[in-house]
Structures are given as structure tokens and as C-alpha cells.
Amino acid sequence: MTAIAVSPAFDHFAAIVGAKNVVGSPAELRTYECDGLLGYRVRPELVVLPGTTEEVAACVVLARELGMPVVPRGAGTGLSGGALPSEGCVVIGLARMKKILEVDLANRVARVQPGVINLDITRALQADGWYYAPDPSSQSVCTIGGNVAENSGGAHCLKYGFTVNHVLGLTLVTPDGAVVALGSQAGEPDVLGYDLTGVVVGSEGMTGIVTEVLVRILRSPQRTQTLFATFPSTDEAGDAVSRIIGAGIVPAAIEMCDALAIEAIVAATDVDWPLDVGALLLMDADGVEEEVDEVAARARTHVEAAGALEIRAPKDDAERLLAWKGRKAAFAAMGRISPNYYVQDGVIPRKEIGKVLREIAALGARAGLRVANVFHAGDGNLHPLVLYDGRIPGQEHAAEEVGGEILRVCLRYGGSVTGEHGVGHDKACYLGEQFSPDDLATMQMIRTTFDPERRFNPEKMFPTPRLCGDKPGAYVPHATETAGEAARG
Amino acid sequence: MTATAVSIAGVTPREIVTPRSIDELAAIVRELHDARKAFAFVGGGTALDLGNSPRALDVAVRTSALDAIVDYAPEDQTITVEAGATLADLDRVLARHGQMLPLDVADRERSTIGGVVATNRYGRRRQRYGTAKDLIVGVSIVRPDGVRARGGGKVVKNVAGFDLPKLAVGALGTLGAIATVTFRLYPIPEAARAVVLRFGREAALGAALHEMIVRRLEPESVALYDYRALVVTFAGTQRGTDAQARTLVDEIAPAHGVEAAPLSELERESYEQRERAVRRDGSWRFRVIAPPAEPVATAANAVPATPLAVPVAYPLLGIALHAHSEETLAAPPDAAPDWPVHDLRETVADRTHNRGHVVFDAIPAAARGLVDPWGPTPPSFALMRTLKQNFDPHGLCNPGRFIGGL
Missing domain, CATH: 3.30.43.10 (Uridine Diphospho-n-acetylenolpyruvylglucosamine Reductase, domain 2)
Structure with missing residues (x-):
């Protein structure tokens, strides 16, 4: 050097x-x-x-x-x-460290290194009819190690659960340098003692470095049916979600985009979604053929009853995948309608979607900023994208303020500041609004079990005076973003 | 204070207290902590035989009066309940909205939420719905020092902070008292079908199970009785369950020379009764937990010299959410105190390449102290010990009862 x-x-x-x-x-x-x-x-x-x-x-x-x-x-x-x-x-x-070390179909597990790309596990398995379920929107670029650290979700965790539900065991290098096997060794369903695997997943890099992951692999379903519906506004779309969930239907995924998000996605991808609507829902039902047909038909009646403008079913797999590609490219697509955006990840009880979206719009309007929404409606996990122009002095700060107020709205409705992105640096100052000092002290007991010196990923997750006084730096696009390969969300 | 006798893994506490509120629970724990008295928590008392004998036990704290439904949001399919509420309490409330907590644990009138979470109990429907670890979304605890703390929340998706709920599941109350739990709920399926497969050869069973996976059936539960009858249930819509039951009876079973027939509700119930009895009765009760690919007979043939029955096994399939394994629940008949537990453990370890283990849910009084209910500690035990130390530095909270004497 x-x-x-x-x-x-x-x-x-x-x-x-x-x-x-x-x-x-x-x-x-x-x-x-x-x-x-x-x-x-x-x-x-x-x-x-x-x-x-x-x-x-x-x-x-x-x-x-x-x-x-x-x-x-x-x-x-x-x-x-x-x-x-x-x-x-x-x-x-x-x-x-990006090797798939072992695929064990008989035990329905795969052992992978942390640098393996999420989607590469499914790619390695799909010819045989198996897949890895958690599907964050960034799945074509994000790694399993990162998914483990953040307990990543994705659209289909509505039915299939999050990373933590699919990680059975780990190899962890603890902060003192010891190599420890946690959890399941080969797919045995239960392990003895405290669920340390469950603790390390989602610990945001504060418990050590995961160097091997034993993931559950699933048989792909007999059939997947996708429903695409448009609505005059997010109120009717939110109502449709409530009706579907309330009717006891468990879809694999229900995603919502508002008008601004649709505009961006249409501009950035090949989808032919209408631009003169207030919101759209993208829903997957999957499972046994006869059941999926029946469930999809029922969901359709609820969507109609909620006031849908148009309901479509993709005519083939290619069209279905295109719709999902559009959804998953949503964050990257924001560049088409705004120089910059700031995304949040709050969760609310799903029955409150319509109300909360209106509060979010009001917060944006008050700050003179537009807010696009593209999110996991089925489990109430919002992704408000506060649009701003970083060249205009004060706008970035204003966007962050709106983002913070949105999190407070989520907490007021009994929700959470993060559903799948993690607390990290971004939301550390809000964790203290979600949890009491005693709650946080208890979490520190768990953290210091692994890292008594608090040297691993310090200044993340937990609010500190120093952290919460920091000012953001100037916006510069990240390498993966300018290269157009990162789809985020 | 009550005089009801309680024995926890063979140890009788000097005193039993029954707090009337969570505030009172916290006050009691704090007082015990400050006086350095040892304590343990008791729910419905259905799993008091589980684990080592506590090293010390001054006071048993009963959660029976903490049975409030704190918050039920049917539209969101979540419920928050106090630890002393029973599964039956919950069933009654949830059924009015066509919902359920799909933990099919035996003895629902006695089993409490706190107990089920602390012991990580589950039943056949784990195949589809998983265990408490997959259903819990929030918890509040009273730490061993009497401080109340919360983790998780009330919404179904949430990654804010360290996962205290996961840690509470299966910790056997050694990190504090579970005060309230929030679960995600499921709709009660509108239709259910049960099928029984009767077979003579184990190979035919394995092949039939394999084909269920290949054909992508999605059973709600798969349970094996006495190594002869495999009861498979399907739940969902009418057409979906009918179609799957037909595929199994008309196509898969004949292809493997297995006799198959639909089961009536009554017949199915009798199998489940059998299962409940197995989980409740017998002075020796243990579970063998092994990876799915290990032979189903791992436990059955483990100790040839000893008469050993395997009344129930769960050969889980790799299809739906949790589907991933084989658990065998085995119960030998009343055996002598010198029953060769060590042979059983060795054989299981051998056959599963050290990836299976044996946990005893009940050990007869005469054999207590001779048999380690948990077996060898896992490689991460040092971390577990530190965790326990961080939560309970004075070793007052259910001391010694858990794995490795935690």
C-alpha cells in the first residue's frame, strides 16, 4: 500500500x-x-x-x-x-465469504456463509422446487449476514415470518474472539437452553460476527395467484386490507403503493400501471391449488366491496414477476420524481392504515414536502418516503424532522419505530420513546452478555446524548445506487 | 397467601404467595430479591416436574390471579394477556371472533400463558404454526431484581431493540417472571379434514411422508401413533382440505401400499385424547429431538434391552412455515429408577451424529438426582451462564432448575 x-x-x-x-x-x-x-x-x-x-x-x-x-x-x-x-x-x-456450504434437502436446511446474496439461496434451490422464504426488496444484492443482523423482513413475511423464523443456527465469532456454535446443528427443531440464535438475529451487529448461517428451506407452493387492484385513494385501499385480514384470509403478501409511488415506479420500470388512481394493492395468495383459487376469489370480493376501481390478475408468470419487480424497485424509482428521499419504517396496527396515512400526508404538507408511500400493508409496516431536494438548504433537515414525526405517530397508535430495517444509527434517538429506561437497561444486559466492552457496533440502536445531537452530513449517492443495481426497501 | 401444596421438581417451597396484580408481583419479587430469598414462579402447575431440582426455594409465586385479558384487537389479530390466564380462558375469548392461538397444548383449563411460554410447549400443529417463539410478538417481565421491563410490542412486525420475547420463551422462568404476553393470532380455519394412514413397514411411512413433501401438500399437523398410524390433518377452505385429503387417500397412499382412510371427528378426537394422556401421565416422560432425516425410529429402538413405547411422534414436513423437523415424544412404561437413561442418550447421540437430544419432562421421585433431565450442555453454554448472571447475579430466580444448573 x-x-x-x-x-x-x-x-x-x-x-x-x-x-x-x-x-x-x-x-x-x-x-x-x-x-x-x-x-x-x-x-x-x-x-x-x-x-x-x-x-x-x-x-x-x-x-x-x-x-x-x-x-x-x-x-x-x-x-x-x-x-x-x-x-x-x-x-x-x-x-x-459467499459460499453456499451445504444444501441438505433431507433435513430442509442450507448452511451458508454470511456474504451469500439472499436471492442466491433460492437460485441454487429453485430447480428442485425449494426456496428460502424471507424476501427483502433488496434481495438481489443484500447478504444473509446483513439479513441476520437486521432480522430482515420483506413482502412475504406476512405469511412466512421474518429472518428469525428461518434461521435455525449460527456460527458466531463473539467480541472476545471465541468461535461459538449457536442453535441447531443440522435442522433439529429445538435446542437446549436460552434461545441465543433468536437474540443474535436482529442484534444489529452488536453481539459479534456471524460466519455461518443454517437457514430453513421451504418447498415452493403449488400455486401463487396475484391480484392487482386500484383505488380512488389510500382510504379505500386500507379498507380493503382490513376487510381481507378481518375475513380470516392469510395472504402471502399485501403491498400498497400510493399515487406518488405509482408515478415513480411507472417512470422507472416497465409496469403498465394506471397513473390516475389514488392507490394500488398488490396481493399474493399461495398454497394448495384449490385453496389458492378459492382464497383469491374471496379476496377479490372484499377488494370490490372496498371500492376498487379496477382489479386485474396477471395473465402469466412473466406479468406477475413484472408487477413484483415494480414493487421491489420502488425505492430506487424515487429518483425519477425527486432528487432525494428519506425513508422510514414505522409499524402500526393494520386497521389504522387509512388514518395514519392521512396524518403522514398532513405532516408532509405542513413541512412543504411530498411523501410517497409504498409498503407492506398486510402487517402495517409503513415505508413513508419523504421527498426533498438536498440542494435546497434546510430541506434535508426538514425531511428528517417529518420522518421523526411519522415515527411518533406510529408510536401514538401503539406501533413500533421499525418493522424490518432495524434501529441502527437512524432511529436510535426514537428507541427511547418506544421503550422505557428500564426496558433499554434490560436490553443492555442481553447485549453485554456478548460484548461487555460495548465495542461492537457502538453507538447503534441505543439512544445516547452524543448520538442524538449529531447532525447529518451532505447527501452523496451511494456507489450501488448510482450504478442502478440497488433496489431498496 | 395460600396453603396449597406445591412441589417444584421435588422441592417444596416454604411459602406460596399469590399476587393480585402485576404491580404486586413486582413488589414481591423486589422484596424477595432484597432479602436474598430464592423464588420460582408457578402457573397451572402442569410442568412442575420439568428440570433439575432448584438449588434453593424459599417462596413459590403463583400467577393464578394474574389472568386479565389486557388488550384484544381482533381486527389486528393480536392479544395481550397476563401470564396467569389459561389457554382455555383465551380460547373462549378468541372463539367469539373466530380466532385462535394455535398452540395445541394439553390440559388447556390448567395450562397458563406464562407456563406455556416459559416451557415452550407446543403440539401437533407446530407443523403449520410453529411454537410460541413464532407467535409471541411482545412480552413484559418482572426481572429477578423486581424491575419491570418490556420487549417487542403489540404489532405483528417489529424489530426494535433486542428480542426479549424470544429469550423469555423456553427460559423456564430463570430470567424473571413473565407478566404479560402479546401474541399474533390466526383465524380458525373454516374446514378441517383428517386422514389416517396405517402401515406395517417403516419404509412405507418414510416414502409416503416424502411424497407429501414432493406433491406440496400443506398439512396442518402430522402425528404418528405407536409407529402404526399416521394421522394427518388439513385445515383451510372446504375445497382445499377436501382436495388434499383426496390426494393423500386416493393417490399417495395406494402408490406406497399404505392403507388410508378419512377419519371422523370422533376418531380424530380419540387420537388426540391419547396424545394428551401421554403428555400428562407416566412417571417417566421424555422427548427425543432430532433432525428430520434421522430415522423415525431413533427413539423407539434406542435401547433394545428396555421395553420402550413411542406413543406419539411428530415427523414434521418441510412445507409450510415451520415445518422442519422430527420430534419424537416417547414415554417408556413405569421403569425402575435405574432405568438405563445413559444408554438412551448415547444411542440417540450416536444415531443422530450428536445432533439429537433427549429431554425428560418427568422423572420419578426415586430417580431424581440420578438423571440429568437436560443432558449435556450445548457449545454456547458459557454465554448462557453469563446471560443468567447478568439477569440474576444473586442466583435467586428458579436457581439451578434449568440446563447445566442455570
Whole structure:
């Protein structure tokens, strides 16, 4: 390495992983300054890219000896700043550990390394009729390690559950450098003792570094039927969701887009959705053929009763996939209608969707900002996208303020500040509004079980005065975003 | 205070207290903590034999008076209840809205929410709905120092903060008292069908199960009785359940030379009664938990020298949400205190390549202390010990009862 101002720790880490797998020059470190939460940037001291569990463990031990904070990183697609570096930290990136180590159909599990792309598991299995269920919108670029850290969701977790419901066991390098097997070894359904696997999933990189994941794989359903319906406004669409859920129907997914989101998606993708509507729903029913047909027909009557303008069923798989591609590209599509956006991830009781969307619109209007909504309606997980122009002084701040007020609305309705993106850096200051000091102290007891020094991903999730006083940096598009490969949400 | 006798894994507490509110529960725990007295929590008392004998037990705290439904939101399919409410209490409230908590645990009139969560009990319908770990969305606890704390929430999707609810499930009350639990609920399916497959050879069973997976049937439950009868239930819409039952009876079973027939409601109930009795009776009760691919007979043939019956097994399938495994519930007849438990453990470990384990739900009094109900500790035990230490540094809360003496 020839760059000036390279960390003195460079050689120590290079001795473990090789110099080509340590990033130390300021120019190269820029890539790692942020994740999908683009408004915050911190340059790490170093980035190391280990290739094995043993190398990860050695790096962790070294970081401990050097007293460096550790920030784990997958693909950097997270939206809450979970992989935002801390001052003086070493980022341990798992991108090189991307092997599917074992597929065991008889036990319905696959053992994968953390750098494996979510969708690659399904790609490896689908010819035989199996798949991995959790499907975050970024699934074509995000990694399983990141999914584990954030307990990622996705559209179909309405029926199938979140990452935590599909991870049976883990190999964890703990903050003291020990390599520990957690949970199931080969697909046995129950394990003895405390559910440490359930704790590590969703712990946002604060419990160590996961180097192997044992995931559940499922048989793909006999049939999937998709329903596409448009409505005059989000009120009728919200009512349709309530009617479907209230009728005891358990769809695989129900997604909603409002007019602004539709406009962006139509501009950015090949979907032929109408532009003169107030909202649309995209619903999947899956399962046994006879049942799916019946359930889809019933859902259709509820959608009609709620006042749908138009109801369509995709004529073939290609059209179905196109609709879903449109939905999953929604966040990236926002660039077509706004220079910048700030996304939130609040959850509300699903019966309140219509009411809460109106409150969100009012909050946006008051700040002079537009808010697009594209979200997991079936489980009340909102994704309001506050649109702003970062070149106009004060707008970014105003957008964040609106985002924060939206989270407060979610809490007022008895909800949560995050349904699937994680608390991270972004929402740490709001966690203290959702939980009491005693609740947070109890969570710290769990955290310090793994990391008594609180050196792993410090300054995430838990509110601190320093953190909550920070100001966002200037917006710069992230590399994956400008390359057009990241679909977020 | 009541005088009702309670024995927890063979140890009788000096005193039993029954708090009337969660505030009172917290006050009692704080007082016990400050006086450094050992305590344990008792729900319906259906699993008092589970686990090691506590190292110390001054006071048993009964949750029976904490039975309020705190918040039921049928439109959102969530409910928050106090720990002492029974499953039957819940069933009655939920049925009015056509909903259910799909944990088919035996003895619903006695089993409490707190107990079911603390012991992670489940039944046949785990095949579709999973366990309490998959159904719990929020919890509030009283920590061993008397401090109240919450985790999760009231909405069905939520990743804010560390997952205290997951940790409460199966912790056997060693990290504090469960005060309230919030669950996600499911609609009661409009139709149900049951089919029984009777077979003579184990190979035919395996092949039939495999074909159910290949054909993508989605049973609600699959339970094996006495290694002879496989009862498969389907639940959902009328047409969906009919179609699946037909596929199984008319196509899959004949192809594998297995006799199959629809089961009437009455017949199905008798199987379930059998299952409930197995889970309740017998001085020795244990479960063998192994990966799905291990032979179904892992437990049955484990200790050839000992008469061993396997009344119920769950050969779960890889289809729906939780579908993923095989659990065998085995109960030997009343065996002597020197019954060769070690042989059983060794054989199971051997056959499952150390990936299966045996947990005892009941051990006769004479054999207590001779048999470790949990067996060897897992590789992550050091972390578990630290966790327990962080929550309960003075070792007052159900001390010693859990795995490895936690």
C-alpha cells in the first residue's frame, strides 16, 4: 500500500488476511463510509475482508488488542445506518465469504456463509422446487449476514415470518474472539437452553460476527395467484386490507403503493400501471391449488366491496414477476420524481392504515414536502418516503424532522419505530420513546452478555446524548445506487 | 397467601404467595430479591416436574390471579394477556371472533400463558404454526431484581431493540417472571379434514411422508401413533382440505401400499385424547429431538434391552412455515429408577451424529438426582451462564432448575 495516512494497524490486519484484503487508503475507504442510509458518513480507520471464520476470529482478537471498535458489514444495503462506521473503527466486511456450504434437502436446511446474496439461496434451490422464504426488496444484492443482523423482513413475511423464523443456527465469532456454535446443528427443531440464535438475529451487529448461517428451506407452493387492484385513494385501499385480514384470509403478501409511488415506479420500470388512481394493492395468495383459487376469489370480493376501481390478475408468470419487480424497485424509482428521499419504517396496527396515512400526508404538507408511500400493508409496516431536494438548504433537515414525526405517530397508535430495517444509527434517538429506561437497561444486559466492552457496533440502536445531537452530513449517492443495481426497501 | 401444596421438581417451597396484580408481583419479587430469598414462579402447575431440582426455594409465586385479558384487537389479530390466564380462558375469548392461538397444548383449563411460554410447549400443529417463539410478538417481565421491563410490542412486525420475547420463551422462568404476553393470532380455519394412514413397514411411512413433501401438500399437523398410524390433518377452505385429503387417500397412499382412510371427528378426537394422556401421565416422560432425516425410529429402538413405547411422534414436513423437523415424544412404561437413561442418550447421540437430544419432562421421585433431565450442555453454554448472571447475579430466580444448573 502506497497511500499516505494509512492506519498503523494496517500491517497487523494484513498479516492475518493479506494486504490485498485490507482497505486503508482514504480514497478506497470512501466506499465504506455509509450504507443505504446516505445522509451520514464516517470514514473507518480500516476495512478488512476476511475469508474464513478463523480469519474473522483473528481480526476480532486483534481489534480487541488494539482497542478498536468493530463494525460488521454485509453488502451495505441497510437503510438504518447499521453498518455506518464509528470513529477509529475497523469495518469487518463479509463480502468474500459467499459460499453456499451445504444444501441438505433431507433435513430442509442450507448452511451458508454470511456474504451469500439472499436471492442466491433460492437460485441454487429453485430447480428442485425449494426456496428460502424471507424476501427483502433488496434481495438481489443484500447478504444473509446483513439479513441476520437486521432480522430482515420483506413482502412475504406476512405469511412466512421474518429472518428469525428461518434461521435455525449460527456460527458466531463473539467480541472476545471465541468461535461459538449457536442453535441447531443440522435442522433439529429445538435446542437446549436460552434461545441465543433468536437474540443474535436482529442484534444489529452488536453481539459479534456471524460466519455461518443454517437457514430453513421451504418447498415452493403449488400455486401463487396475484391480484392487482386500484383505488380512488389510500382510504379505500386500507379498507380493503382490513376487510381481507378481518375475513380470516392469510395472504402471502399485501403491498400498497400510493399515487406518488405509482408515478415513480411507472417512470422507472416497465409496469403498465394506471397513473390516475389514488392507490394500488398488490396481493399474493399461495398454497394448495384449490385453496389458492378459492382464497383469491374471496379476496377479490372484499377488494370490490372496498371500492376498487379496477382489479386485474396477471395473465402469466412473466406479468406477475413484472408487477413484483415494480414493487421491489420502488425505492430506487424515487429518483425519477425527486432528487432525494428519506425513508422510514414505522409499524402500526393494520386497521389504522387509512388514518395514519392521512396524518403522514398532513405532516408532509405542513413541512412543504411530498411523501410517497409504498409498503407492506398486510402487517402495517409503513415505508413513508419523504421527498426533498438536498440542494435546497434546510430541506434535508426538514425531511428528517417529518420522518421523526411519522415515527411518533406510529408510536401514538401503539406501533413500533421499525418493522424490518432495524434501529441502527437512524432511529436510535426514537428507541427511547418506544421503550422505557428500564426496558433499554434490560436490553443492555442481553447485549453485554456478548460484548461487555460495548465495542461492537457502538453507538447503534441505543439512544445516547452524543448520538442524538449529531447532525447529518451532505447527501452523496451511494456507489450501488448510482450504478442502478440497488433496489431498496 | 395460600396453603396449597406445591412441589417444584421435588422441592417444596416454604411459602406460596399469590399476587393480585402485576404491580404486586413486582413488589414481591423486589422484596424477595432484597432479602436474598430464592423464588420460582408457578402457573397451572402442569410442568412442575420439568428440570433439575432448584438449588434453593424459599417462596413459590403463583400467577393464578394474574389472568386479565389486557388488550384484544381482533381486527389486528393480536392479544395481550397476563401470564396467569389459561389457554382455555383465551380460547373462549378468541372463539367469539373466530380466532385462535394455535398452540395445541394439553390440559388447556390448567395450562397458563406464562407456563406455556416459559416451557415452550407446543403440539401437533407446530407443523403449520410453529411454537410460541413464532407467535409471541411482545412480552413484559418482572426481572429477578423486581424491575419491570418490556420487549417487542403489540404489532405483528417489529424489530426494535433486542428480542426479549424470544429469550423469555423456553427460559423456564430463570430470567424473571413473565407478566404479560402479546401474541399474533390466526383465524380458525373454516374446514378441517383428517386422514389416517396405517402401515406395517417403516419404509412405507418414510416414502409416503416424502411424497407429501414432493406433491406440496400443506398439512396442518402430522402425528404418528405407536409407529402404526399416521394421522394427518388439513385445515383451510372446504375445497382445499377436501382436495388434499383426496390426494393423500386416493393417490399417495395406494402408490406406497399404505392403507388410508378419512377419519371422523370422533376418531380424530380419540387420537388426540391419547396424545394428551401421554403428555400428562407416566412417571417417566421424555422427548427425543432430532433432525428430520434421522430415522423415525431413533427413539423407539434406542435401547433394545428396555421395553420402550413411542406413543406419539411428530415427523414434521418441510412445507409450510415451520415445518422442519422430527420430534419424537416417547414415554417408556413405569421403569425402575435405574432405568438405563445413559444408554438412551448415547444411542440417540450416536444415531443422530450428536445432533439429537433427549429431554425428560418427568422423572420419578426415586430417580431424581440420578438423571440429568437436560443432558449435556450445548457449545454456547458459557454465554448462557453469563446471560443468567447478568439477569440474576444473586442466583435467586428458579436457581439451578434449568440446563447445566442455570
